[in-house]
Amino acid sequence: MAEDFTAGLPRKRMGAGALLTDDQDRVLLVEPTYKDYWEIPGGTVEADESPLAAVIRELDEELGLVIGPGRLLVVDWVPPRAGRTEGLMLLFDGGTVTPAQAALIRVPAAELRGWAWCTVPEAEERLPELLARRIAAAVEARKAGVTAYLENGFATSC
Template sequence: MARLSDDPAAESRDGFIAILNAGLPTKRVISQGLVRDEQGRVLLCELTYKQEWDLPGGVVEVGEAPSVGLVRELQEELGITVEVRRLLTVNWLPAWRGWDDACIFLFDLGVVDSDITDGMSLQPTEIKAVHWCDPADIRDRATGAAIELLEAVEAGSLPTYREAPKQAE
């Protein structure tokens, strides 16, 4: 491991912390929001970088709180401002299709009028379209992890922390 001339001394507290921060594993953190319309349908995003649809949200930046990251991501990708109501669960995802494992914070974003999608400004590099989905649409279009997660939400069997099953590649 290389050190710079202005790094704190390795035997100092700051130096020790810097060495650990440089060498310890990092975990990707994703925040997603559960948005429902007045008919109980769930908002899913059709993404540019994978075939399956997924819940709105994205990767939390370094030093950013998961709830703040979700608000930022939905502003950037959908052009909407949301109010984070409560944390529904933390969902650990195993590695999948070349993506490293990650922790997803799923937040409740409440019930909105379905016409909210009419005013969305989609970020074209990431979002092709958004869709209000009933359970059949979710089973047909969503990622395996999102299907499993939303079925647990519907069944009322959502613990504070959960581990998603490994998905087929």
């Protein structure tokens, strides 16, 4: 059997999340217990797991919601920084959460302090700048019916 030449290729960290909104176009954010800032629902794509499967798993684990996300809204390449390797972050359209679905949301106390609906300006106050840019791009991509490619949260000229 031939040696796997891909084993020595560079590896990237990968994360996947979902843009979930309510009927007032507010974005659902979660507050992790292990970070000092809010996040979007989602997380790390595990080994041998697709990004879509990761989003489905994370929505169930974090919120208790079984949602099949829609199309890909954002691909964001994030450069390395202190304490973090470079990464590829994907954001899928989680759709509009109904009041009945929202009433079923349960967060794991060991992982999340809670969750909240936020307007985009409110989200910008709670999120780090990079995540705020990604959320704003996802909202616009959903409206325009496109997939946005970002680098460090910024649209590129291509």
